[in-house]
Amino acid sequence: MLTEKPARPATADTNGVEPGAEAGEVGAEATAATPDATGVLPQERRLDCWFQGRFVPLTEAKVGVMTHGFLYGTACFEGIRAYWNAEQGQLYGLKLLEHYQRLARSARVLFMELPGTPEEMVTLTVELLRRNDLREDTYVRPSVYKSTEAIGVRLHRLEHEFVVFCVPFGDYIDTSGGISAQTVSWRRNSDVAIPARAKIVGAYANSAFAKTEAQLNGHDEAIVLTQDGHASEGSAENLFMVRDGVLITPPVTDDILEGITRTALMELARRELGVETVERQIDRSELYIADEVFLCGTGAQISPVTRVDHRPVGSGEVGPIGGGLRELYFDAVRGRLPAYAHWLTPVYETARDDSRART
Numbered sequence: 083m084l085t086e087k088p089a090r091p092a093t094a095d096t097n098g099v100e101p102g103a104e105a106g107e108v109g110a111e112a113t114a115a116t117p118d119a120t121g122v123l124p125q126e127r128r129l130d131c132w133f134q135g136r137f138v139p140l141t142e143a144k145v146g147v148m149t150h151g152f153l154y155g156t157a158c159f160e161g162i163r164a165y166w167n168a169e170q171g172q173l174y175g176l177k178l179l180e181h182y183q184r185l186a187r188s189a190r191v192l193f194m195e196l197p198g199t200p201e202e203m204v205t206l207t208v209e210l211l212r213r214n215d216l217r218e219d220t221y222v223r224p225s226v227y228k229s230t231e232a233i234g235v236r237l238h239r240l241e242h243e244f245v246v247f248c249v250p251f252g253d254y255i256d257t258s259g260g261i262s263a264q265t266v267s268w269r270r271n272s273d274v275a276i277p278a279r280a281k282i283v284g285a286y287a288n289s290a291f292a293k294t295e296a297q298l299n300g301h302d303e304a305i306v307l308t309q310d311g312h313a314s315e316g317s318a319e320n321l322f323m324v325r326d327g328v329l330i331t332p333p334v335t336d337d338i339l340e341g342i343t344r345t346a347l348m349e350l351a352r353r354e355l356g357v358e359t360v361e362r363q364i365d366r367s368e369l370y371i372a373d374e375v376f377l378c379g380t381g382a383q384i385s386p387v388t389r390v391d392h393r394p395v396g397s398g399e400v401g402p403i404g405g406g407l408r409e410l411y412f413d414a415v416r417g418r419l420p421a422y423a424h425w426l427t428p429v430y431e432t433a434r435d436d437s438r439a440r441t
């Protein structure tokens with residue numbers, strides 16, 4: 083017979099285990115007792131979110147346990163970063179419009195829609211960041227979810243809601259050195275099962291299986307294969323490899339999320355390094371003979387892979403293309419490369435507004 087536990091305090095207990103990042107990052111031997119250090123709700127400050135059509139304290143934005151999106155994973159989301167530039171006193175939302183356009187597409191696949199145009203959602207997000215006076219690297223998490231509280235698995239005849247919150251956020255996986263990756267035994271959910279191009283909450287159980295298998299086997303990340311055995315992507319990152327100076331990434335028809343960082347890196351490679359990207363299928367064994375492999379995503383940023391399945395990649399060191407793109411990317415997202423200002427939405431209007439917000 084189960085005995086009733088004492089009621090939890092309103093905020094304290096739940097906050098520590100909220101992972102924030104899309105793949106539910108938990109280290110190899112980590113358990114609920116050792117939650118992530120980043121992406122958690124800060125105890126000491128009040129943050130607002132947009133929930134059920136208005137701004138409310140994040141600690142008060144709750145859904146019922148019978149909410150369809152919670153019962154069945156019938157929801158979609160985005161993981162967005164905003165980067166703080168201390169010299170400029172500016173917070174830059176990265177590719178906000180592209181994220182809301184993708185969220186609109188994911189919602190459409192699930193018979194839902196955003197409450198406004200992607201442009202309006204960008205304006206709302208900037209207002210949210212400003213309202214919370216965030217002056218550090220931040221993660222923004224909008225979701226559209228089936229909000230009806232009912233049993234019955236389906237996509238139709240259900241209400242839906244939109245929510246967006248933001249929390250301070252640091253590195254999600256290591257970007258300084260190289261990481262070790264394993265091609266795991268789990269396969270990527272195929273387009274005929276759960277479309278990977280839509281960022282569907284339920285599909286992240288697949289990412290979680292992959293990441294946990296890799297980490298419990300002592301690796302940092304997973305590389306997931308398609309049903310027919312081609313390299314698809316990481317647990318929550320897109321995949322690139324370099325062979326003989328050619329940059330190669332799987333095509334959008336190989337069960338990948340059509341990544342926003344992926345597109346950004348292709349632009350950087352073409353414009354800054356003069357390297358075109360070839361989109362084609364990648365065999366698993368090509369990863370063993372590639373000169374470079376790296377993963378990329380909003381959360382992961384750019385993460386060079388220096389070991390795959392216990393084999394060193396190329397020289398076993400971070401390579402020139404992955405390493406070069408990483409430097410360029412970090413400069414671009416922090417507003418240090420004027421040529422990429424079009425990727426960024428400044429949150430604070432001017433330095434003067436900035437100081438006013440502080441007082």
Ligand code: PMP
Nearest residue numbers: 318319320339341342343379380
């Ligand atoms: N694949 C998956 C499964 C992801 O969750 C992510 C992270 N959103 C990515 C790729 C990378 O996409 P993006 O660059 O748009 O963040």
